[in-house]
Amino acid sequence: MPDQLIYAMEVSLNGLMAGVMYALVALGFVLIFKASGIFNYAQGVLALFAALTLVGLQNGQVPFAHVINAIFGTDLHHFGWQLPGLVAIALTALVMVGLAILIERLILKHLVNQEPIILFMATIGLAYFLEGLGDVMWGADIKTLDVGLPQGISETIDEVTFNLFGYGFFIDRLDIVATVVAALLVASLTAFSQYTKYGRALRAVADDHQAALSVGISLRFVWVLVWSIAGFVALVAGIMWGSKSGVQFSLSLIALKALPVLMLGGFTSIPGAIVGGLIIGMGEKLFEFFAGPLIGGATENWFAYVLALVFLVIRPQGLFGERIIERV
Amino acid sequence: MFYREAGDFKTSYVDDSQTFPIRFDRMRYYAVLVVGFGIIPFVINDYWANAVFVPFLIYAIAAIGLNILTGYCGQVSLGTGGFMAVGAYACYKLMTGFPEVPILIHVLLAGGVTAGVGVLFGLPSLRIKGFYLAVATLAAQFFLVWLFNKVPWFYNYSASGQITAPERTMFGIAVTGANTPAWAKYLFCAVILFALAWLARNLTRGAVGRKWMAIRDMDIAAEIIGVNPLTTKLTAFAVSSFFIGVAGALFFAVYLGAAEVGEAFGIQKSFLILFMVIIGGLGSLFGSFAGAAFLVLLPVFLKNVLVEGMGWPTDLAAHVELMIVGALIIVFLILEPHGLAQLWRVAKEKLRLWPFPH
Secondary structure (H helix, E strand, O other): OOHHHHHHHHHHHHHHHHHHHHHHHHHHHHHHHHHHOOOOOOHHHHHHHHHHHHHHHHHOEOOOHHHHHHHHOOOOOEOOOOOOHHHHHHHHHHHHHHHHHHHHHHOHHHHOOOOHHHHHHHHHHHHHHHHHHHHHHHOOOOEOOOOOOOOOEOHHHHHHHHHHHOOOOOOEHHHHHHHHHHHHHHHHHHHHHHHOHHHHHHHHHHHOHHHHHHOOOOHHHHHHHHHHHHHHHHHHHHHHHHHHHOEOHHHHHHHHHHHHHHHHHOOOOHHHHHHHHHHHHHHHHHHHHHOHHHHOOOHHHOHHHHHHHHHHHHOOOOOOOOOOOOOO | OOOOOOOOOOOOHHHHOOOOOOHHHHHHHHHHHHHHHHHHHHHOOHHHHHHHHHHHHHHHHHHHHHHHHHHHOOOOOOOHHHHHHHHHHHHHHHHHHOOOOOHHHHHHHHHHHHHHHHHHHHHHHHOOOHHHHHHHHHHHHHHHHHHHHHOHHHHOOOOOOOEEOOOOEEOOEEOOOOOOOHHHHHHHHHHHHHHHHHHHHHHHOOHHHHHHHHHHHOHHHHHHOOOOHHHHHHHHHHHHHHHHHHHHHHHHHHHHOEEOHHHHOOHHHHHHHHHHHHHHOOOOHHHHHHHHHHHHHHHHHHHHHHHHHOOOOHHHHHHHHHHHHHHHHHHHHHHOOOHHHHHHHHHHHHHHHOOOOO
């Protein structure tokens, strides 16, 4: 087999893995958009905030240490304990639920029936707020996140591909874990929304707010629920991205990368988020591989958006989105 | 008592269709002009020009531009930063390529170039609507920033990848470059803002503006009553991009002096200007001014209070500022989703009846 083709295969495999990571963020978007029609820009910052909280809890950092030090002139930084990974994750999940309740109480409750653009702007405000809060609470330095996920090159794949093609593929074991986790997450979310009482309530609200209200479903409870789930998904995404590239501000920018994924897959489809993520991940890696050297590289910054744009011109509702019907 | 139509008799059609039909409004308008052009240029110093007035004037131009597109024509755009970059780089290429031409011509031409690019990226708006379009405009944002980073021709092969504004003059007085007096910067931007705001005001209340609003309110219905969506949407993109391009050119040439594209015209800039439009009020020129003023003054105010007043370290103050801006945006949206312009409208209604509301 020609070398070029083998490299291309490796690149596309890695692209698929990167796509899974995008899809993890996109999932949170889809959940909230389906249940409340809110285009939640803050999803990426939620992931950042979750990762920061997780690291902070695990290392026993004192929250708001900077502010306290600045006001009272003390020198606080750590409680001096180390929590095991699972305990810290559970505690962070609780924090995310608390955050979901606060968001519903303080923001969403007051914005019922506003235009979508207003709700969208509110989530941008929320994103700014959480970004600042995360830094004020836990400090703005780059942190490493380690909850015991395997990292480094996967030797099995290296060996298998070496025997097949005479060239070992480099696949990060973390990416494989992420793929498995994403598959589990999608399966459990689908099962949850199909077979449980609350899952059905969720779908009912997504279908029609007023009809759901009239059969006795509490809209506010469903919103808290869906933001909690989105917070949990954000936590998973935060763990994966944080383990991969460290917990830092740029983590919140992956939210922007999730947008073309959503456009491609359609805003309302969970499988769409996954498929869109895979297409975008593979497309941008392959484009960078083939066309990047010719036009100066770093095409990953924009390729996803242009791909989504071109695709939307052909099919405005995305791959799996609901057909847009317009009437006067 | 003062603010009403009573006693102000219109005797011609010209009088009848003037921009400010109420005398008090007209007086206020002239008063603002007198203060803006007759007093501020004589008392302004470098700090006030650089921290408050020049950014306010430039952001006001950009906000009017985005308001035309988003507020009047209903097309949400997140590509403002990218279009400002087009204006800045077009202005830079023109300034260095044709040094003898007056800077004003360059700034306007830069706006024209941006209008062309805007129309190009506006084409998909015929098929894509709503949030899908908003995300599609991100393609413009990221692609343009990447383009100006990667193609050395745009920054004249300078080693740092930055663009630096050379000194250019208007009527023999430096307007760009390091030796510019504060009042010249201010006056140059103020004159352009005045001209463009006048243009925007008259465009939006004429046939073009009505077509934009028809498309905004319901594009299919507008099409049925004979508004051509192609030309209407594209003129909105063109005019809006022209404004934003002029703002970008001024932002680079007059305000910053030297710019690096990712830093000066990144996605944060797009959001900042969208915030100005939303907080000020969609579909209102006054709102564009108010939103720009609010978001220019807020960081200056917070910085003065937190860093100088309370002695906090700068990075902590920056994070707290982020929190406060975010919280304020939310509070604003909850209390008054139609922005500062709506507060102004309510105040005017009250004023009309004052002091005898019954």
